[in-house]
Amino acid sequence: MTLDIEPAEPRSRSDQIAQILEDQILTGRFSPGARLDEASLAEEHKVSRTPIREAFHRLAQSGLVVQQPRRGVFVRISSPVEILEMFEVMAELEAVCGRLAAKRATEAAIEELREVNAECHAACDAGDIDRYYLKNGVFHHLIYALSGNRFLEQEASRLHRRLKPYRRMQLFLRGRLQQSMDEHESIVEAISAGAPERAAELLRDHVAVQGEKFHHVMSHLEQQG
Amino acid sequence: MTLDIEPAEPRSRSDQIAQILEDQILTGRFSPGARLDEASLAEEHKVSRTPIREAFHRLAQSGLVVQQPRRGVFVRISSPVEILEMFEVMAELEAVCGRLAAKRATEAAIEELREVNAECHAACDAGDIDRYYLKNGVFHHLIYALSGNRFLEQEASRLHRRLKPYRRMQLFLRGRLQQSMDEHESIVEAISAGAPERAAELLRDHVAVQGEKFHHVMSHLEQQG
DNA sequence: GTCAACCTTTTCGTATACAAGAAGCATGAC
DNA sequence: GTCATGCTTCTTGTATACGAAAAGGTTGAC
Structure with a gap:
């Protein structure tokens, strides 16, 4: 029996980035309430804003971050x-x-x-x-x-x-x-x-x-x- | 006590489209296994491919569709x-x-x-x-x-x-x-x-x-x- | 001195352009 | 006749450009 705890190996760059960001949030590099900046993350990962945005969507959907329209995305503060x-x-x-x-x-x-x-x-x-x-x-x-x-x-x-x-x-x-x-x-x-x-x-x-x-x-x- | 079953009123166009597509899938307009075409959906909703793609991400995350890299998105076949x-x-x-x-x-x-x-x-x-x-x-x-x-x-x-x-x-x-x-x-x-x-x-x-x-x-x- | 309005700046949302990969078809060889 | 290989075309993934909206600062009036 294979376990495949992490079944979905990342395919696209945006998926990889979502994975990385998720890990970073969970391990505390980004503290709760912190704002995730599209531009700087794009620069850091050497991609354009598009993959970053796609990654944000994944994170928002899994509840790790919240997206405020025209404000930005913030690491969700879990009380x-x-x-x-x-x-x-x-x-x-x-x-x-x-x-x-x-x-x-x-x-x-x-x-x-x-x-x-x-x-x-x-x-x-x-x-x-x-x-x-x-x-x-x-x-x-x-x-x-x-x-x-x-x-x-x-x-x-x-x-x-x-x-x-x-x-x-x-x-x-x-x-x-x-x-x-x-x-x-x-x-x-x-x-x-x-x-x-x-x-x-x-x-x-x-x-x-x-x-x-x-x-x-x-x-x-x-x-x- | 308010119920707010649907709490998230759609903010952006892509959110609206995700909602619409979700309803259409759930009500059977797109049958399981069907491929969702970015281009035609973009034309239908009079937007570019970008909001459609963002909508797809939401749907994929909630498990309604699956994304196959370089292939497209398909309505998930729930056995x-x-x-x-x-x-x-x-x-x-x-x-x-x-x-x-x-x-x-x-x-x-x-x-x-x-x-x-x-x-x-x-x-x-x-x-x-x-x-x-x-x-x-x-x-x-x-x-x-x-x-x-x-x-x-x-x-x-x-x-x-x-x-x-x-x-x-x-x-x-x-x-x-x-x-x-x-x-x-x-x-x-x-x-x-x-x-x-x-x-x-x-x-x-x-x-x-x-x-x-x-x-x-x-x-x-x-x-x- | 304080408050409000306007402008600037920043950043998000969308559009479009370009590149890369996959599928299908046709053509040629065996 | 069949299979394989290469080309074409279609579609996705990424980059970039542009428009719009909100936040913050500055300036002016009261």
Whole structure:
């Protein structure tokens, strides 16, 4: 089974640029509220304004930026409330994926899930947060795929991608890595045992806790100024 | 409470055109697989190719069309399988909306839901499918809003819109209108009683049945050729 | 001194021109 | 007769040019 987390390899220059800009926004090069200037970006990427504009359209559609007519495009300011809302939806989507996966997954697919989880475990033991973050992503994407519903898989992946930066920050909280790992174990167990409701519950909590941790980090940051 | 189902009033010409094309695709002017020609559409709408291309980008992003590099854009062929998958996700999303609505909705909001449902009832009694279809849409959007999660509301609305044409066709099945109405009654009751799990179950089934009915219609059509 | 109006500047939205790649057809060779 | 290759044509992708609208500054009047 191939995973193709990023199925659409960029074809045109504008698609490539959209990808690059998306990454830059998600990784924080452009802070929320910042204005993206067509002209300077065009110059930077050595293209005309047209591909930049096409890239902007893609970003606007996926909700990363907002376009104000005759004003420009701005990196969308996601309020903490909105992010918590997204985590709530993500939790529910993952719960559905887990429920379906427990019902539909083949033995071979579950074996693959176990292997990926083992890699998570290795990264966790090594204290390698970057690696855990990466393998954790693969783990979740695999569960999306195991739902047997391609559309659900895509939607879950989309939201996962959108929440990327907020997922990551909470891994640095003390003890979260190990806790997350333990939750993984239970999830694999539930899916492998063919327990749909249990898998759903576990996944919902696993993701919901991330939302709570995010909230935790946020209020901590606000206290510090 | 304002509903603003279609919040984004079109600003630029390209946005207007995207809206028009979207409607035309959803209502079947362009059949699945058909190629959308930039030049002829530009001529038809009395604009240059640029706004047409921008419109295409919007459509591609919302999944209505696919862009093949150097080939053109084609109306996406949604296979019956894919549509069933979308209904499955829709059912789950609505279930979540219902669960949250039952937990969070205020008495005033529930009263509004009752009123909209009464309008559905009136349309149903009058046998006015068009009107029922319209009011049914309002009913469901209201439940999305009642979830208290704006992001969830938007995502549900998006998918609802995408499934528009397939929802509609199954209303013509004998007895489906009355059945749908009965389900509405139970749903309102569950939300009003503050029974989250029951509301979730009812909504999931209510939507899932639409997927099944769609399947029913499809196989019927295939038999006839 | 303050407020308003006008002008300038900037930037977006659209049009058009040009280049590059793909598909289809025709022609020639085997 | 069939297949392959090359050319033509069509269409997309990108660049550039132009028009329009909004923001901000400056100037003038009160």
